[in-house]
Amino acid sequence: MTTSIVSEPETAPADKNFLPGPVLLLGAPGVGKGTQAKALMAAYGIPQISTGDILRANIKSGTELGNAAKALVDQGTLVSDDLVNQMVADRLKQPDTQRGFILDGFPRTINQATWLDAQLSAASNTLPVVAISIVVEYQQLLRRITGRRISPAGRDYNIYSKPPRVAGICDVDGSTLIQRPDDSEAVFVERMKTFEAQTAPVIEHYRKQGRFEVVNGDRPVEEVTVGIVSALKRLRNDSNQ
Template sequence: MTTSTASEPETAPADKNFLPGPVLLLGAPGVGKGTQAKALMAEYGIPQISTGDILRANISSGTALGKVAKTLVDQGTLVSDDLVNQMVADRLRQPDTHHGFILDGFPRTLNQATWLDEQLSAAPGTLPVVAISIVVDYEQLLHRITGRRISPAGRIYNVYSNPPKVAGICDVDGSSLVQRPDDSEAVFTERMKTFEGQTAPVVEHYRKQGRFEEIDGDHAVEQVTAEIKSALKRLRQGSGQ
């Protein structure tokens, strides 16, 4: 039984002469990866495939894989690579992936990357994954995350780049702004260590095969999107695909 996620776009590919194929977007917390994923979904009419979404969809739908996963989650046990791989394989068989897809949260490890390569190479006509990493200076990322302040209504400010007129007070309704616990420097530092430790082998895997590029994320959103699109075409042309 297959499941679908809520992140599937409705638009048709904008450039019918270019198929982006499978795209892995990498980026540390705060680089704007989610924003760029949405832009690529709209541009090419491809879905974003999130392992978190897949896991929740399988559990809520009561699939065979979902039942196994729910037992593990309820026990506080990590879901194994093998189970996640099976769910991803199931999702990749759905027809909305034919023009390509954006991978979110997978592959996280070298083993997962190797498995994915083998999975895609076994499917006739399927392009291999290309990986694009959005890079922003560490201090800039730190300011993006730790400077974030939010009003009860969800309005977002940043004490460094977009401060309220009165410190700690929402410009619109006068409510007090708060910093989320996850936006502290200590949490950010730990998240960065985890990200770098997990990502390094995956990056090296794709770099060695000529399927990796870095993009400077410290620009306007539209410029970063344009550079990602150019990088995708370079990567595909460079590998003769």
């Protein structure tokens, strides 16, 4: 089933009085999800909740959940949904989540999505999750990822969209640019397969509930932000009716 991309007005400025609630940003590798998450964080003063960050913080702090997770990680075993859910539940109790938050890397499975829905519905004055998927055409994503080149100092280039003046050479210090192993086409193909397999059921879960919308990510960053803000406001208005 294909979801049409909804057009947005040219401007959709963030409103400090608007309550964003929990937002799940979805997107394949290279769509710019991290950049858009930062824009929403700045616009609404809400945190980004990353399960990877939560996991590392718990392990570093030596919490009970962190120690349990570390034992699994050390064994090369995946951390269970139940353990991840408990960590997320603890994070959602912190006061900075009251107006909303941006979910990163969670929920990845239907079990996690249904757990999260139940967790939020049980809390007083908490809005349900809305899911927004940033979509970019496959070949464009491939060029974004495989075209990346980086200097030893961390300067970024792209041989297709932001090439250096001299091929393979940093404009600033003349150093040799490299392609990271993770930016190869073979790795990208596998990451896309994993993304699609994990995300499809979660998308369908929120689509069926009328809490899902697609935004065209193949535009300048600011225009994509406008689209996300517009989609978020539409979804919130619909869910409150």
